Amino acid sequence: MNSQLPTLEPGVTFLDDGDTPAALYRLVGRHLADANGSTYWLDARNAASPDAIRRHADGRVARSVRVARAFTGYQHYELVRSLPAEVTPRTALVVVPNVASLYAEDDVPAFEAEAMFDATLELLAALADALAVPVLVTARERRDRVRDAADRTVTAQRTQAGLRVDGPSFRTDVYWHDWGFQTTIPYWVDLLGAADADAEPAPVEPAAPEV
Amino acid sequence: MAFKIDVREDGVPVRWATDGEGVAATADPEYEPALYAAARNDRTRYLDWLADAVAPDPKVTAVERERRFTALGATERSPVLRLSIDRLGEVRQVGREIRQREHEAHAPGVLSLYDVDLDPQFRYCLDTGRDPTPGRDLRTLSLSLPPAALAADDLTALTVDGDSAGDDAAAVRRGVERALESCDPDVLVLSSGDIVALLADAGVDLGRRPGHRKLAGESTYASYGRVGHSPARYDVPGRVVVDRSNSFLLGHSSMAGLRYFVERAGKPLQEVARDSIGGVLTALEVRHARERDVLAPWQKRQTERWKSLDTLHAADRGGFTFQPDTGGSAGGANGDAGGSGVHEAVHELDFASLYPNIIREYNVSPETICCDCHDGAAVPELGYSVCERDGFLGDVLGPLLDDRAGWKARIAAADERASTDDLEAKADAVKWVLVSCFGYQGYRHAKFGRIETHEAINAFAREIMLTAKERLEAAGWHVVHGIVDSLWVTAAPDREQTPVREVAAAVTDEVGIELEYEGRFDWIAFCPRKRASGAALMRYFGRWADGTAASASERYKLRGIEARQRSTSPFVAAAQRDLLDAFDRGRAPEPVCDRLARHLATLRRGDVPRDDLVVTQRVSKRAGEYRRASRAKAALERAAERGFERNPGQSIEYVVVDDDRSGAERVRLAFEDGTAYDADCYADRLVRACASVLGPLGWDERRIRQYLDGTRDASLSSFGDGR
Numbered sequence: 001m002n003s004q005l006p007t008l009e010p011g012v013t014f015l016d017d018g019d020t021p022a023a024l025y026r027l028v029g030r031h032l033a034d035a036n037g038s039t040y041w042l043d044a045r046n047a048a049s050p051d052a053i054r055r056h057a058d059g060r061v062a063r064s065v066r067v068a069r070a071f072t073g074y075q076h077y078e079l080v081r082s083l084p085a086e087v088t089p090r091t092a093l094v095v096v097p098n099v100a101s102l103y104a105e106d107d108v109p110a111f112e113a114e115a116m117f118d119a120t121l122e123l124l125a126a127l128a129d130a131l132a133v134p135v136l137v138t139a140r141e142r143r144d145r146v147r148d149a150a151d152r153t154v155t156a157q158r159t160q161a162g163l164r165v166d167g168p169s170f171r172t173d174v175y176w177h178d179w180g181f182q183t184t185i186p187y188w189v190d191l192l193g194a195a196d197a198d199a200e201p202a203p204v205e206p207a208a209p210e211v
Numbered sequence: 212m213a214f215k216i217d218v219r220e221d222g223v224p225v226r227w228a229t230d231g232e233g234v235a236a237t238a239d240p241e242y243e244p245a246l247y248a249a250a251r252n253d254r255t256r257y258l259d260w261l262a263d264a265v266a267p268d269p270k271v272t273a274v275e276r277e278r279r280f281t282a283l284g285a286t287e288r289s290p291v292l293r294l295s296i297d298r299l300g301e302v303r304q305v306g307r308e309i310r311q312r313e314h315e316a317h318a319p320g321v322l323s324l325y326d327v328d329l330d331p332q333f334r335y336c337l338d339t340g341r342d343p344t345p346g347r348d349l350r351t352l353s354l355s356l357p358p359a360a361l362a363a364d365d366l367t368a369l370t371v372d373g374d375s376a377g378d379d380a381a382a383v384r385r386g387v388e389r390a391l392e393s394c395d396p397d398v399l400v401l402s403s404g405d406i407v408a409l410l411a412d413a414g415v416d417l418g419r420r421p422g423h424r425k426l427a428g429e430s431t432y433a434s435y436g437r438v439g440h441s442p443a444r445y446d447v448p449g450r451v452v453v454d455r456s457n458s459f460l461l462g463h464s465s466m467a468g469l470r471y472f473v474e475r476a477g478k479p480l481q482e483v484a485r486d487s488i489g490g491v492l493t494a495l496e497v498r499h500a501r502e503r504d505v506l507a508p509w510q511k512r513q514t515e516r517w518k519s520l521d522t523l524h525a526a527d528r529g530g531f532t533f534q535p536d537t538g539g540s541a542g543g544a545n546g547d548a549g550g551s552g553v554h555e556a557v558h559e560l561d562f563a564s565l566y567p568n569i570i571r572e573y574n575v576s577p578e579t580i581c582c583d584c585h586d587g588a589a590v591p592e593l594g595y596s597v598c599e600r601d602g603f604l605g606d607v608l609g610p611l612l613d614d615r616a617g618w619k620a621r622i623a624a625a626d627e628r629a630s631t632d633d634l635e636a637k638a639d640a641v642k643w644v645l646v647s648c649f650g651y652q653g654y655r656h657a658k659f660g661r662i663e664t665h666e667a668i669n670a671f672a673r674e675i676m677l678t679a680k681e682r683l684e685a686a687g688w689h690v691v692h693g694i695v696d697s698l699w700v701t702a703a704p705d706r707e708q709t710p711v712r713e714v715a716a717a718v719t720d721e722v723g724i725e726l727e728y729e730g731r732f733d734w735i736a737f738c739p740r741k742r743a744s745g746a747a748l749m750r751y752f753g754r755w756a757d758g759t760a761a762s763a764s765e766r767y768k769l770r771g772i773e774a775r776q777r778s779t780s781p782f783v784a785a786a787q788r789d790l791l792d793a794f795d796r797g798r799a800p801e802p803v804c805d806r807l808a809r810h811l812a813t814l815r816r817g818d819v820p821r822d823d824l825v826v827t828q829r830v831s832k833r834a835g836e837y838r839r840a841s842r843a844k845a846a847l848e849r850a851a852e853r854g855f856e857r858n859p860g861q862s863i864e865y866v867v868v869d870d871d872r873s874g875a876e877r878v879r880l881a882f883e884d885g886t887a888y889d890a891d892c893y894a895d896r897l898v899r900a901c902a903s904v905l906g907p908l909g910w911d912e913r914r915i916r917q918y919l920d921g922t923r924d925a926s927l928s929s930f931g932d933g934r
């Protein structure tokens with residue numbers, strides 16, 4: 001839609017979303033609005049709330065999203081390994097939120113968790129590389145490791161003016177408010193067009209706890 | 212038949228079997244346990260590598276190539292390596308070492324290991340085909356020590372089968388030894404496993420041979436999002452140790468319930484007694500999987516299938532709830548009271564054991580859901596296929612469902628003089644397993660669990676409930692409330708009704724699961740949902756119509772309100788039941804508040820015995836981990852000061868004596884002497900309990916206090932110096 005927007009390029013993008021979990025849904029919705037092909041959302045810690053995703057993605061886009069949830073490090077690793085069988089060059093996006101979380105749990109021995117986590121980062125990079133698809137990851141734990149492994153980092157911050165997203169490939173002052181976009185920033189309406197106003201949601205609720 | 216398996220220091224199992232009235236011990240030095248390894252995509256070169264890698268390991272005595280099923284849904288056996296292990300009890304260690312070696316040589320997950328984390332005693336019975344069911348009634352001796360005495364290492368408070376063991380250390384020793392000699396127990400039921408160590412220090416061996424072993428130290432763990440505490444575990448030769456403080460099944464059933472699962476799961480009594488419900492279920496599954504020649508995975512690697520958001524959304528919906536917007540009477544006052552209110556002449560209908568029956572009748576099982584060999588969208592809303600092959604989970608639960616139904620029928624048919632205690636205890640024990648099997652399917656560490664199974668059960672349940680609702684409405688009934696597996700109906704005005712039992716029978720035929728007629732209520736009251744809780748916590752109470760009550764002794768049915776909660780003090784619980792009587796007399800709020808005022812006056816006069824004010828609370832943290840001053844924190848601090856340590860997951864019993872203070876002076880522990888209590892604190896709880904009763908009429912705490920303030924002006928005397 002607009003090159004100024006944080007659309008995601010092929011390669012691994014680390015979204016450093018600090019205390020703003022809603023940034024993930026916004027980035028995904030923004031990226032998919034313009035994309036064709038399906039999206040694979042490899043979930044951890046119940047980030048994949050259908051309501052939250054739909055609030056930021058219209059019906060067509062939302063229908064393209066496939067989700068599989070991992071509840072242990074072993075499952076996460078197996079799902080990462082299964083991605084090459086699912087993802088094609090026509091895939092719009094691969095989303096891997098909380099990429100390190102399940103490896104930090106004490107139900108996996110540390111050495112094994114470490115090896116699986118390393119392999120996960122390697123596999124995601126290789127997948128992005130080989131098929132030239134964008135891969136978006138977030139992390140609460142081991143952010144430095146994830147940042148190093150990523151091709152680029154995008155940061156999202158909560159500011160007084162709303163949500164601020166910074167990245168290498170787009171302007172640094174793109175703001176969203178929790179309740180909608182910041183209309184006082186003049187170029188905003190030009191940037192997004194008025195249609196997006198309806199798509200902007202209420203603050204995203206945290207998802208329900210896992211089973 | 213061996214009722215107890217000891218594992219000697221050298222790893223040799225010793226079977227203790229009943230022999231007439233006595234016992235006989237047999238060592239089995241030939242026995243070797245085994246674990247199995249399979250390779251990703253059945254690549255046998257990884258198995259070759261493993262065979263070489265473990266060759267020098269003295270713990271591994273033999274390596275054989277076999278073919279086994281490595282998953283419930285597998286259609287072909289996979290090549291596996293069977294590693295025989297020298298010592299029972301070293302299997303897990305070997306498993307960990309293989310993981311370490313694999314880590315050094317290969318990518319993670321190249322090998323999958325099986326039959327690693329089984330209880331050694333259970334494994335022995337499984338491997339050797341020995342039935343751990345005792346050949347005669349076991350003799351039981353019960354040893355108890357109050358918590359405070361245990362904390363102080365004071366054995367003089369010890370009781371043996373209820374009688375004091377002795378007044379000083381020497382007398383206690385003689386008393387216990389005499390009891391052991393005269394009873395020669397097969398089972399020791401202890402109030403705490405630590406009694407084994409305490410008595411050993413005092414020179415008493417509780418076993419049939421000298422010595423004892425501490426199997427595991429105490430630990431705190433998290434499970435299902437809850438903090439639990441598991442106390443130290445002990446083992447003595449030749450006798451089963453049952454720690455009453457650490458036996459869910461004994462606490463919720465009885466020895467008869469434990470014995471049932473010993474037989475069904477093939478797991479010895481001591482190990483079953485220690486099991487959580489999930490542990491019992493796993494044992495039943497592991498045993499049944501063996502019959503299908505399926506190995507038990509160590510780490511579950513099965514993943515969720517890729518799903519659309521629509522499927523995910525549909526799958527994540529909880530159980531059925533139907534809460535009409537328009538309640539009776541004054542419900543809905545605060546706009547958040549959907550479905551609350553009082554209804555007259557209500558029939559309750561329940562699907563018996565809905566979830567386990569769905570598993571069996573609809574063939575829902577990890578290997579049948581989303582199978583590749585059958586098309587179709589058998590599961591409503593989700594469109595998953597269901598295989599026609601005989602489902603594993605239904606085979607595991609079927610005998611439990613049938614046994615329980617048989618006991619229930621015998622209990623109902625029993626004449627009054629016959630004791631049905633054992634039948635009821637067994638029915639209770641099985642009930643816990645049946646109610647847990649659905650949640651367990653969604654539990655991430657469940658060996659044979661699968662999230663799609665969990666989702667499918669839920670989807671079938673919703674459809675079944677909707678069908679029942681539609682049929683009842685078509686037959687002239689108005690559904691006033693429905694949740695999970697229960698429906699409440701009244702006659703729809705201006706309509707002819709098909710008799711409700713007739714409708715229930717038709718629904719039963721249609722869905723294949725019995726819709727039982729539970730009974731008729733003269734009235735039933737549904738409380739407003741609590742605003743904060745996400746899960747629809749169901750709170751209601753009703754009075755059974757004469758002659759219809761499920762059990763004649765209970766006049767009311769209560770769910771979710773204070774009088775039913777373990778944490779409620781006896782005084783508040785009794786007062787709430789009294790308020791229910793007042794409610795029953797006119798279903799008007801004022802007379803209930805007048806009763807409340809009398810209980811408040813009793814409280815304020817200081818007339819309530821301290822024992823009636825004891826609050827039992829499960830603690831979730833250590834004292835230092837509470838961020839805010841709370842009563843639980845105060846109780847923990849007080850307990851610590853008195854050398855009586857309580858850990859997260861354990862319960863603590865206390866009386867609030869001064870709620871304005873923080874720290875140990877705020878409370879007294881239940882076993883401390885004294886008569887003082889904080890009347891204001893308990894008055895708050897009373898008012899809250901009253902608000903639960905009046906919630907269906909639209910009265911909340913504030914409204915109750917307003918009313919009390921009004922009447923206090925009129926008659927100060929009944930209220931003392933209260934606020």
Ligand SMILES: [Zn+2]
Pocket residue numbers: 582583584585597598599600
């Ligand atoms: Zn099939």
